[in-house]
Amino acid sequence: MREARGWVEHLLAHLPLALSGEDPEGVHQVRVAGRRLRAYLDLLGFRVLKDDLRFLVRQAGRVRDLEVALGKDLPQGFREHLEAELKEARRSLVALLRSPWMGALLRALRHLPPLDEKRAGKRLERLEARLEERWARLEAQPTLENLHAFRRALRRVRYAKEFLGLSAKREKALQEVLGEVNDLKALRDLLEAYLHGREDPEAQSYLEGLESALAAATREALGDLGLRPIPGG
Incomplete structure (x- = not known):
């Protein structure tokens, strides 16, 4: 039997650091714990709490993406924009982490039941089937969008396997291969949002x-x- 307790404790342990803003690792680990716990809900077959964890991950992810972007050499106007965005994103995340909603979520997570390994194994098979579907789509159309969808499905399978004590070395290695693409895509999306309706020749270049x-x-x-991208895809 496997339990969620370890990742609930991990989330709790990193909340003070995420609240302080002193080290980006705090927010990063809040997001990691949220994603891990969503994978646990997949294995339980629960729909309850999944939207809550998705919201937590999204809010933490916004801060994380901005922190990662600001670690790069950026055009001045874009940097100043991201600094202002990060200040607001942190304010929103801190308010969320200190809210009664967060307290209720943590209480609910503490009461998640242990996994029934046989049932969880069946649910893992479904996640693996979805990953295969994403792979087939990526093979047919090797685009950035399909690569991103494959990466997300891959992450869910990896985390589910690790909850069940199964080897996920292949999935972890593939995630690392795709990590740089994800970071660049996140930065590109932030920059396009900044340039929308704004003239900044340096940022455009x-x-x-x-x-x-x-x-x-x-x-x-x-x-x-082992794939080749579609030209212009």
Whole structure:
């Protein structure tokens, strides 16, 4: 029997650091714990709490993406925009983490039942079947969007396997291959949002270089998977 207790404790342990904002690792680990616990709910077959964890992960992910982006050499106007966005995102996350909603979520997570390994194994098979579907779609159309969908399905399978004490070395290795693509895509999305309705020649030039870097990273990741990208995809 496997339990969620370890990741609930992990979440609790990193809340103070996430609240302080002193170390980006605090927010990162809140997001990791949220994703792990969603995988646990997949194995339980529970729908309850999944939307709550998705919301927590999304809010923490917004802060994390901005922190990662600001660690790069950026055009000044874009940097100032992201700093303002990060300040607001942190404010919203802190309010969420201190809210009664968060307290109720933590209480509910503490009472999740242990896994029935036989039933959980069947649910893992469904997650693996979904991953195979994502892989087939990626093989047919090796685009950035399909690569991103494959990566998300891959992560869910990895976390589910680890809850069941199964080897997930292959899934973990593939995640690492796809990590740079995900970071570049997140930065590209932030930059496009910044440029929407705004004139900034320096940032526009930076976007062109970023698009080239993202295309190259995507080609490399697809190559590592034995695939070739669709031109312009």
